[in-house]
Amino acid sequence: DIQMTQSPSSLSASIGDRVTITCRASQDISNYLAWFQQKPGKAPKSLIYAASSLQSEVPSKFSGSGSGTDFTLTINNLQPEDFATYYCQQYNSHPFTFGPGTKVDFK
Amino acid sequence: QVQLQQWGAGLMKPSETLSLTCAVYGGSFSGYYWTWIRQPPGKGLEWIGEISHSGRTNYNAPLKSRFTISVDTSKNQFSLKLKSVTAADTAVYYCARRRSDCTGGGCYSDSWGQGTLVTVSS
Numbered sequence: 321d322i323q324m325t326q327s328p329s330s331l332s333a334s335i336g337d338r339v340t341i342t343c344r345a346s347q348d349i350s351n352y353l354a355w356f357q358q359k360p361g362k363a364p365k366s367l368i369y370a371a372s373s374l375q376s377e378v379p380s381k382f383s384g385s386g387s388g389t390d391f392t393l394t395i396n397n398l399q400p401e402d403f404a405t406y407y408c409q410q411y412n413s414h415p416f417t418f419g420p421g422t423k424v425d426f427k
Numbered sequence: 428q429v430q431l432q433q434w435g436a437g438l439m440k441p442s443e444t445l446s447l448t449c450a451v452y453g454g455s456f457s458g459y460y461w462t463w464i465r466q467p468p469g470k471g472l473e474w475i476g477e478i479s480h481s482g483r484t485n486y487n488a489p490l491k492s493r494f495t496i497s498v499d500t501s502k503n504q505f506s507l508k509l510k511s512v513t514a515a516d517t518a519v520y521y522c523a524r525r526r527s528d529c530t531g532g533g534c535y536s537d538s539w540g541q542g543t544l545v546t547v548s549s
Contacts, residue, residue: 321488354535356472363521363539364472370532407472411525411535415487418472 322346322410326419332427337398341422343391343408352412355384355393358421359404367406368393398424429454431540433522435507439547445509449522449540450502456480460525461505462536463496465518473518478505479527512547519544 323346333339343353351371356364366375368384371391381396395402403426408419435447449461462477476486478496486494495508509516522540526533 351532352529352534363542365539366535366537369535369537373532375537409472409474409536414485415476416474418474420471 321415322349322413322417324408324410324417324419326406326408326422328422329420330423330425332425333398334427335398335400339395339398339424341393341395341406341408341424343386343393343419345389345391345410345412348388349410349412351387352410353384353386353391354409354411355382356407356409357402357404358407364407395424400426429524429538431522431524431538433520433540433543435520435543435545437544437546439512439545441513441547441549442511443547445507445512445516445545447507447520447522447543447545448504449506450504451524452503454524454538456500456503458527460485460527460534461496461498462523462525463494463507464521464523464536466521466542467515467518475507475520477525512545514547517545517547 325344327342353371355368358364367382372384383394405421405423407421430452433449457480460477463475478484478498498505519542521542523536524538525536
């Protein structure tokens with residue numbers, strides 16, 4: 321199975337900050353990488369697919385990059401609604417594994 | 428706008444069989460894989476498996492012996508069964524949709540159900 325890691329596991333940020341979250345795959349997954357946002361008590365919401373493509377209706381403040389094994393999610397101009405946990409998921413090969421998550425909270 | 432609505436028993440006793448169903452409204456049922464994912468309280472997401480509209484399945488191997496995913500195309504529904512539940516199966520279970528066509532990398536889980544909390548306790 322492909323193992324996914326994320327760093328940091330948590331971070332504290334302020335309104336207006338730019339934050340970057342890193343996701344690493346244990347083997348080459350090309351660009352089959354998605355990012356999800358999850359708020360407490362809610363289902364995950366897709367943000368980014370194919371490593372860098374924005375899901376429709378997701379604001380352009382979210383961006384993704386990378387290919388192969390190393391990927392990043394960047395959130396610009398952090399707003400209160402962006403405080404959440406973010407997960408990456410590879411869908412290159414079964415089972416489609418998730419990273420452990422990065423919790424973004426208010427500094 | 429597709430909507431996935433799921434339901435099933437919320438409280439179970441050890442050794443019982445869990446049964447969850449997810450109904451798909453407002454979108455095509457063919458051309459997608461229909462997925463189950465779970466999340467233990469306070470923990471991360473675990474991919475369980477998926478089924479196509481034609482019944483082709485993929486499972487997370489360690490879970491395969493206890494999980495069964497099935498589809499009912501006449502109702503645009505798919506289901507999850509888990510036999511012999513234990514406390515370790517306590518989790519929120521989500522259904523989700525994944526496009527079959529990976530052109531442009533678009534075969535990711537783009538729509539999710541609301542989640543069902545399943546608690547296993549004696």
